Amino acid sequence: RMGENVDYEQLSDDRLTPLARQRLTQTTLIKQNFAQLGLATPDAMLQQTIMRTPEFQVDGKFSNERMTRVLADTGFNLNILKSKLAEDQRANQLRAGIGQSGFAITQNTELLLKIINESRKINWVALELAQVQGDLQISDSEIADYYDTNSSEFYTELRVDAEYLLIDQQALQQPVESAAVLAEYKSQQAQFESSERRELAHILLEINQQQSEDQAREKARQVIQRHRDGASFAELAAEISQDPGTATEGGLLG
Missing domain, CATH: 3.10.50.40 (Chitinase A; domain 3)
Incomplete structure (x- = not known):
């Protein structure tokens, strides 16, 4: 895929050997945990995976003949393929299990349990207004004093109701000819005249x-x-x- 831009330093033994060793180590550790964790892959799942493999299909349908030919060309057989697929799927199960797992420290768990199981006791007394009020009388001066002392509690946000007419100057401006202005003036001339006065x-x-x-x-x-x-x-x-x-x-x- 690199073509003429291949970087041979990236393909040197000094770089590839550590990567291969790391990959083999990870694979070996994962395989060792398969049996301990009881991970297994049903044969039916392997069969479905094989039948859905595009390389084994002809016109979108699984072909046993094509699968046999492809496996032979790559030095595989059906048993080796199933073994390889089973390992890959179990490895994916293990990675998914680890990635989706979580843990909590003992203190957090205990605190959560306390919150969930927490209960409280509440005592209350219901009083009728008439029982509390009795012969209590409040004068106008007491009401005024309370209002003056706690006036901030009675403030509401300032609101203004406004009605307005939006006039678009550009829409109102229309060209007017001088003759039309003169005609309008003459029709309203009486409004601009006043009676003669002399001193x-x-x-x-x-x-x-x-x-x-x-x-x-x-x-x-x-x-x-x-x-x-x-x-x-x-x-x-x-x-x-x-x-x-x-x-x-x-x-x-x-």
């Missing part, structure tokens, strides 16, 4: 004994020009308006 502010210039109408008009033109030049209306109102109620508020009327 009214003024700068009051009084016409009285200290200021004539012409003087008031001239001052008004100056105020208008300053506002056009960039001055803040609120600052002009605070500076010039003669309305004490709105001057400090930038002239705002509402």
Whole structure:
């Protein structure tokens, strides 16, 4: 089977001789125990083994002629074959018996027997609740004190019942054309509109004994020009308006 890769060192006498000696020693020891252990192989079992041997079959059936020819070619006869098979089967029985055997030390065996044969005596008394309770009364404060002292016994694992809706953003995203967006806006435009609101502010210039109408008009033109030049209306109102109620508020009327 090794072919060109054969390692001749593995076939040297120095390696094969110890292996052969060990095998012969084991075989001899096993044979010596056959008689002591009462191991035997029934002839019917040997016959079945022979008939099931593929080398002795033709088209899947046992052939006595083929068996005789094969045995003759190998230098065996039927008696030698049966003797060899019997030895092999008894050896297998011995190996299986040893491999499947177990042992226990005396201490373990005694302990196991004690456990198996162990018995216990138990005495008990059955009490009715009414007999024990009697006139016993427990106040609410005693119940509260017991609860506060042993509150950990009444805790349960925190649980939360939650309802939720899972929304897949990718599934909701659909391409929308600009025209469709504009049409939707126009259909809902009223929601985005609010009524027009205006705020009214003024700068009051009084016409009285200290200021004539012409003087008031001239001052008004100056105020208008300053506002056009960039001055803040609120600052002009605070500076010039003669309305004490709105001057400090930038002239705002509402």
